[in-house]
Amino acid sequence: MTVTELAPHQPHAEGELRSVSIAVAVLDCFADAVELGPTQVGRRMGIAKSTASRMLSALAVGGMLERTPAGRYRLSMRLFHYGQLAVDRLPLRSVARPVLLDLHESLREIVQLGIPVGGHVLYVDRVGGAPSTARLSGEVMRRVPGYSSSAGRVMAAFDPTVARATAGVERRKHTPFTVTDGARLTQVLRQGRQAGWVASREEYELGYSSIAAPVLVGVPGAAPRVVGAISVVGPSANVVGQRREFVAASVCRAARRVGTALTGLMED
Known part of the structure; x- marks a missing residue:
């Protein structure tokens, strides 16, 4: 023709x-x-x-x-069905699942897998029982603002596109401790990139804090790409108290395991 x-x-x-x-x-x-x-x-x-x-x-x-x-x-609800299918078929979720289980077994706190969506974090998997607060229960397949979550911040720290989307979300205080000042958030992101992890102390729900690390996938000839984040959430004393460094190191190791496995899948 x-x-x-x-x-x-x-x-x-x-x-x-x-x-x-x-x-x-x-x-x-x-x-x-x-x-x-x-x-x-x-x-x-x-x-x-x-x-x-x-x-x-x-x-x-x-x-x-x-x-x-x-x-x-x-x-x-048909769109929800399609969204659920998309999440279920995410390579990230299937690769991360056993790692989340191991991390939960080690820390005995709630472990979550999040992905960036329009300046928010969409939690696509979670291991561990829901805490005794309605604000945190049922967060799987729910979006929360990236600026007030450790997962959103750590993804923004390693990805300028995510950072711009996060900065564009209207900010409000969920608790008296929620950081909404733009300059302060920029400083938090810079510190997170240097440390390799980010903590959020009671910024979304009083009494609960979280630590997150980015899942990075290697890209030939370019910097690693952020595809998600693993976070641990629980009572503040358990997460950002005396165990903070141990929790952070554990989360970082888990995120690296997932990133390495995903990079290997892409190379096959």
Whole structure:
């Protein structure tokens, strides 16, 4: 088939690709909104209300959105299903799982695996029982602000892109100890890069602290790339008290094990 024969079909193909791009942008609108209507989506995207309405309706028919009784739209559980499939199939998660188990066995504290998502940390795995606080329970598959978590900070310390996204998140105090000052956070990231790990002392929940180390994957001809972070969270006395150096060294070893294993998979 010649280029001339293909040419008549190109405008149609370009239109389909543009429709896909708009659909993805429509879904992105729901990243920070529970429910939206055509007017709001159109305003956010700078497109006509009629176009937004058609896209919302098509996404609802496809199962990506669901329509509320009030005629607005929200993300559907089908998207959660896809997200769960994506997490389950992450090489990082499967490689890290036995390492998390070993780390939990050694420290007897909650061990978590997080990945960077838009200035937040998405916890994709956890080993250990939930602590007796509603704020920390059920954090697997939940996002928390990167600026107030050791995992988010340590990933930002080793990745400028993650650092910029983390800095762009609106900061508020979860506890009186949450660091929200930009200059102070920059200093924390610099110290974290030098040390190879970051601690967060009661910045997300009073009484609980965490220590995290980055999972780095080797890239030929370039600096190692951050793909996630392993963190240990528990009562402050257990994590950042007298055992702090031991906890930090244990977390760093675990993160290196995962990074080395992932680098080997990439080289195979």
